[in-house]
Amino acid sequence: MVNKKLFIVCIATFFLLGGTLMASGPWIDEIDEEDTLSIPVGMLSLGAPDGVEQERASVDFPHSRHMTYSCDTCHHTWEYHAILDTCSTSGCHDLTTPPENAIQKGKYTSEGIRYYKYAYHKMCRDCHRDINAQNREKTKVTNISGDVGTIQNLPVGCVECHPKE
Ligand code: HEC
Numbered sequence: 637m638v639n640k641k642l643f644i645v646c647i648a649t650f651f652l653l654g655g656t657l658m659a660s661g662p663w664i665d666e667i668d669e670e671d672t673l674s675i676p677v678g679m680l681s682l683g684a685p686d687g688v689e690q691e692r693a694s695v696d697f698p699h700s701r702h703m704t705y706s707c708d709t710c711h712h713t714w715e716y717h718a719i720l721d722t723c724s725t726s727g728c729h730d731l732t733t734p735p736e737n738a739i740q741k742g743k744y745t746s747e748g749i750r751y752y753k754y755a756y757h758k759m760c761r762d763c764h765r766d767i768n769a770q771n772r773e774k775t776k777v778t779n780i781s782g783d784v785g786t787i788q789n790l791p792v793g794c795v796e797c798h799p800k801e
Pocket residue numbers: 673674675676680697699702703705706707708709710711720721722723724
């Protein structure tokens with residue numbers, strides 16, 4: 637008797653699970669295209685905006701290697717919707733020439749930073765400089781114990797970002 641009951645329970649479980657497996661598709665049944673953001677994950681080639689005669693080679697930017705940071709480290713006005721403005725959106729870093737007397741007044745003032753070149757240099761180079769400095773500090777500490785390790789040096793020099801053509 638006991639075995640028969642067990643058998644029925646087993647069969648019931650089998651069908652229950654089977655039924656569930658067949659009915660379950662992906663967990664998300666539907667994605668609204670308008671709520672979808674597509675993220676470039678390869679190498680982005682950053683060049684000057686239209687109308688600017690480029691003095692230096694374009695800059696290779698491995699986008700996805702930066703995704704250990706929160707997106708708004710760089711996309712600082714993004715509100716996590718499906719639309720993500722480009723850096724040169726009107727009113728953002730949309731100046732293609734430096735504002736007057738930028739050098740004297742400061743490159744990184746609210747007016748100066750609208751010049752796309754200053755914006756990129758400040759963001760990219762400052763972060764790499766900070767990280768290189770932190771890495772050098774770390775090696776100083778490990779040097780005492782005799783373990784030199786390898787220092788990762790992120791690009792901060794002109795030709796490291798703009799290779800000679
Ligand atoms: C270290 C800075 C940095 C980080 C962090 C970063 N991005 Fe970007 N991303 C950029 C730059 C620079 C561009 C090129 C922007 C341009 O051309 O105006 C870009 C481009 C994009 C684009 C294409 C925009 C377009 O022109 O259509 C999308 C989408 C995007 N990023 C999404 C993300 C998401 C999502 C994250 C977080 C998971 C992220 N990014 C993290 C710097 C970054």
